Amino acid sequence: MRTLVIDTALGACTAALCEDGRVLGVRSMIMARGHSERLAGFVRDAMDEAGAAFQTIDRIGVTTGPGSFTGLRVGLAFALGLGQALERPVVGMSTLQALAWSASGGPDGPVAAVIDARRGEVYLQTFLDGEPSKAAAAATIEAASSELQESGVSWRWVGNGAPLLAPEAASPMIEPTPLALAALTERLDPSVHGPRPLYLRAPDATPPTRLPGQARAL
Numbered sequence: 001m002r003t004l005v006i007d008t009a010l011g012a013c014t015a016a017l018c019e020d021g022r023v024l025g026v027r028s029m030i031m032a033r034g035h036s037e038r039l040a041g042f043v044r045d046a047m048d049e050a051g052a053a054f055q056t057i058d059r060i061g062v063t064t065g066p067g068s069f070t071g072l073r074v075g076l077a078f079a080l081g082l083g084q085a086l087e088r089p090v091v092g093m094s095t096l097q098a099l100a101w102s103a104s105g106g107p108d109g110p111v112a113a114v115i116d117a118r119r120g121e122v123y124l125q126t127f128l129d130g131e132p133s134k135a136a137a138a139a140t141i142e143a144a145s146s147e148l149q150e151s152g153v154s155w156r157w158v159g160n161g162a163p164l165l166a167p168e169a170a171s172p173m174i175e176p177t178p179l180a181l182a183a184l185t186e187r188l189d190p191s192v193h194g195p196r197p198l199y200l201r202a203p204d205a206t207p208p209t210r211l212p213g214q215a216r217a218l
Helices: 035-050 069-086 095-101 141-150 178-187
Strands: 002-007 012-019 022-030 059-063 090-093 110-118 121-128 137-140 156-158
Touching: 002 035, 002 069, 002 178, 012 035, 012 178, 022 035, 022 178, 035 069, 059 069, 059 178, 069 090, 090 095, 090 178, 095 110, 095 121, 095 178, 121 141, 137 141
Parallel strands: 002 059, 059 090, 110 156
Antiparallel strands: 002 012, 012 022, 110 121, 121 137
């Protein structure tokens, strides 16, 4: 299966065309902002590197979060638009599961995926052989550390939040790899895993409580 994968959820903007466990073309750059300006060009360049036409894509995969609110919206909107234009299914995959599948040596065994959520919290999910063993959640660093340390499990750690829970847990795998994204895109059922954002915490911005010029409530 030939898959186009897109990841804008964390600290990178990535687009890659993959097939049969190989990366045919990829563009990826660490960036805190600017995904909307760069993503379309990254997809075009990845396709050009592969020497492939867009009509040869069988399925599109995109990370759904948790992660950057703005980055997620950019990736999801682009994947949905391209999927509709090409009439191809679009698979949404959890950023945490994509990280677990990116673990060195593969997703086998127990893996803890941890993303730094700031404000003294992490996004956490544990996996066994690549499948979730608990639901993804936002938790304080103290609560997450206690939970994992007291489990007695010898975890393999992924994600930039891992060192917050255990000093020895630093992992070079802090962004999903294109091949892990492609493997999940092929594995997950698009009718079940749609491209819907996964928010584990309410956004910092809130809608106004009154219209401009409207008097404050007494």
